[in-house]
Amino acid sequence: MSDVPKTHPRYLSLTLRDKIVAGVAQGITSTHGLIAHGRGEAFDYLVGEATQPFAMEAIHAAAVMLLSAEHPIISVNGNVAALAPEGLIELGQVLNAPLEVNIFHTETGREQKIREHLQKHGASGVLMPTTEAQLSYIDSNRKFVHPEGILKADVVFVPLEDGDRCEALRKMGKDVVTVDLNPMSRTAKQASITIVDNVVRALPLLCEKSRELSSDVPAQDLLKRYSNAAVLQAALQHISRSGND
Numbered sequence: 001m002s003d004v005p006k007t008h009p010r011y012l013s014l015t016l017r018d019k020i021v022a023g024v025a026q027g028i029t030s031t032h033g034l035i036a037h038g039r040g041e042a043f044d045y046l047v048g049e050a051t052q053p054f055a056m057e058a059i060h061a062a063a064v065m066l067l068s069a070e071h072p073i074i075s076v077n078g079n080v081a082a083l084a085p086e087g088l089i090e091l092g093q094v095l096n097a098p099l100e101v102n103i104f105h106t107e108t109g110r111e112q113k114i115r116e117h118l119q120k121h122g123a124s125g126v127l128m129p130t131t132e133a134q135l136s137y138i139d140s141n142r143k144f145v146h147p148e149g150i151l152k153a154d155v156v157f158v159p160l161e162d163g164d165r166c167e168a169l170r171k172m173g174k175d176v177v178t179v180d181l182n183p184m185s186r187t188a189k190q191a192s193i194t195i196v197d198n199v200v201r202a203l204p205l206l207c208e209k210s211r212e213l214s215s216d217v218p219a220q221d222l223l224k225r226y227s228n229a230a231v232l233q234a235a236l237q238h239i240s241r242s243g244n245d
C-alpha cells in the first residue's frame with residue numbers, strides 16, 4: 001500500500017485505488033477492472049462521495065427483497081473482492097446466502113484466486129462456476145454458474161454488474177439487486193433495485209439494515225410501491241445539482 005496520509009483530502013479515494021491496484025497485483029482483479037473503477041470514481045465525485053437519501057431508500061428495499069428471497073445469492077467479481085471482501089462475507093452471514101464467483105475475464109486462474117482470497121477473509125463455502133449449469137441469453141464466460149447458486153437463485157445480489165448479464169438474469173425471471181455509481185448504466189436501469197452508491201459504503205449499510213429487519217417478517221408492501229426508475233431519477237437530479245452547491 002502506498003503511504004497516503006490520513007489528512008489527505010482524497011484519503012478514502014486513494015485508499016480504494018490502492019486496494020484495486022493490490023487486487024491486480026494479487027491476480028484477483030482484472031486490469032480491465034481498473035477502468036471500471038475509474039468510471040466509478042468519476043460518478044462518486046458527482047454523487048458527493050457520500051451515501052445520499054436515494055441510496056438509503058434503495059438499501060432499505062434491497063434488504064427487504066433479499067430477506068424475503070427463497071434462494072438469495074451474492075455474486076462476486078474481481079473488483080468487489082478486492083474492495084470489500086469483509087462486507088460480502090458479513091452480508092452472506094446475515095442473509096444466509098452463499099457467495100459465488102462470477103467474472104468476465106478468466107485469465108490465469110483468477111476465479112480460484114478470488115475464492116482463496118474470500119476464504120482467507122473468513123468465507124466458508126464459496127460456490128464456483130461450472131459447465132453443467134449455464135445462464136440463458138448470454139454468450140460470455142459469465143454464463144457458467146453453479147447449479148445450487150446463481151442458477152437456482154430467485155434474487156441475485158450483484159454489485160458492479162455488467163449490463164449484459166443483468167439483462168440475462170432479468171429475462172430468466174430473477175430479481176437483481178445491484179450497487180452501481182452510474183445511474184445511467186444499463187445495469188442500473190435494468191436491475192430490480194439499484195443502490196447508487198460506492199460499494200464500500202453501501203455494503204456495511206446493507207448489512208446493518210438487513211440485520212435490523214431480520215427479526216421481523218419484512219414488509220413486502222414496500223416493494224410493491226418501490227420504483228427503481230424514480231430512485232434513479234432522484235440520483236440524476238442530485239448529480240445535476242451537484243455543481244451548484
Ligand code: ATP
Binds near residue numbers: 040041181182188197
Ligand atoms: P453497463 O454494462 O451496465 O452499461 P458499463 O459497461 O458502463 O455498464 P461496467 O464496466 O460494465 O460499466 O461496470 C462497471 C460499473 O460499476 C460502472 O457503472 C461503474 O460506475 C461502477 N462502479 C465502479 N466502481 C464502483 C464502486 N466502487 N462502487 C459502485 N459502483 C462502481
Ligand code: MG
Binds near residue numbers: 163
Ligand atoms: Mg458493461
